[in-house]
Amino acid sequence: MTPPTILGIVGNPRPESRTHNLCRTLVRALSAALPGGAETDEVDLAVLGPRALDPADADAIAAVERVLAADVLVLASPTYKATYSGLLKGFLDRLGTGALGGAPAVPIMLGGAPDHRLAIDVHFTPLLLELGASAPVRGLFVLESETEDFAARAQAWVAEHHGALFGPITSCAASPSPALSGAAGSTVS
Numbered sequence: 763m764t765p766p767t768i769l770g771i772v773g774n775p776r777p778e779s780r781t782h783n784l785c786r787t788l789v790r791a792l793s794a795a796l797p798g799g800a801e802t803d804e805v806d807l808a809v810l811g812p813r814a815l816d817p818a819d820a821d822a823i824a825a826v827e828r829v830l831a832a833d834v835l836v837l838a839s840p841t842y843k844a845t846y847s848g849l850l851k852g853f854l855d856r857l858g859t860g861a862l863g864g865a866p867a868v869p870i871m872l873g874g875a876p877d878h879r880l881a882i883d884v885h886f887t888p889l890l891l892e893l894g895a896s897a898p899v900r901g902l903f904v905l906e907s908e909t910e911d912f913a914a915r916a917q918a919w920v921a922e923h924h925g926a927l928f929g930p931i932t933s934c935a936a937s938p939s940p941a942l943s944g945a946a947g948s949t950v951s
């Protein structure tokens with residue numbers, strides 16, 4: 763059986779950001795939780811830059827195709843002005859309404875202000891629903907002060923939500939993979 767594809771989209775305009783790191787870490791934790799693993803992929807919008815908005819750009823078109831083909835999505839953004847980044851929104855505006863066809867999607871935001879935690883529920887999740895993703899679990903808001911030990915948090919979070927996240931794409935969803943028993947795993951960058 764072909765392993766599912768888990769794709770991360772990074773909406774930070776700066777390359778190799780902490781946001782990017784969180785995205786990678788969560789994608790890896792999700793992949794490790796599947797009994798047969800997953801194919802992982804990422805679209806780093808910092809690489810596309812302004813081309814993310816160019817309807818004729820071949821790389822941006824290819825990035826959209828990879829997003830549409832993914833089985834599970836992780837969408838990561840820094841918190842800018844109490845919501846996700848404009849770069850991420852500009853890229854996602856290329857997708858049609860409902861285009862994600864029910865694919866499970868997890869939003870994750872990195873921010874400096876605890877009072878913006880609800881941005882994930884109030885702004886980010888509705889965007890994903892408009893695009894046709896399912897949002898089987900509440901997204902993650904990570905404070906800048908919480909980035910150091912995020913790998914352990916990601917692993918525990920995936921273990922907690924395994925059934926809801928993977929139920930739609932695998933019949934093995936009832937029990938977490940052995941990789942998750944005993945949680946607290948290695949740190950990944």
Ligand SMILES: Cc1cc2nc3c(=O)[nH]c(=O)nc-3n(C[C@H](O)[C@H](O)[C@H](O)COP(=O)(O)O)c2cc1C
Nearest residue numbers: 774779780781840841842843844872873874875878
């Ligand atoms: C233009 C700009 C706007 C920001 N607005 C907010 C905000 O409204 N709320 C918040 O919690 N953090 C805000 N921040 C802080 C960023 O969310 C935080 O520094 C960022 O997530 C760090 O991610 P990075 O290290 O991946 O760049 C803002 C940062 C910038 C540059």
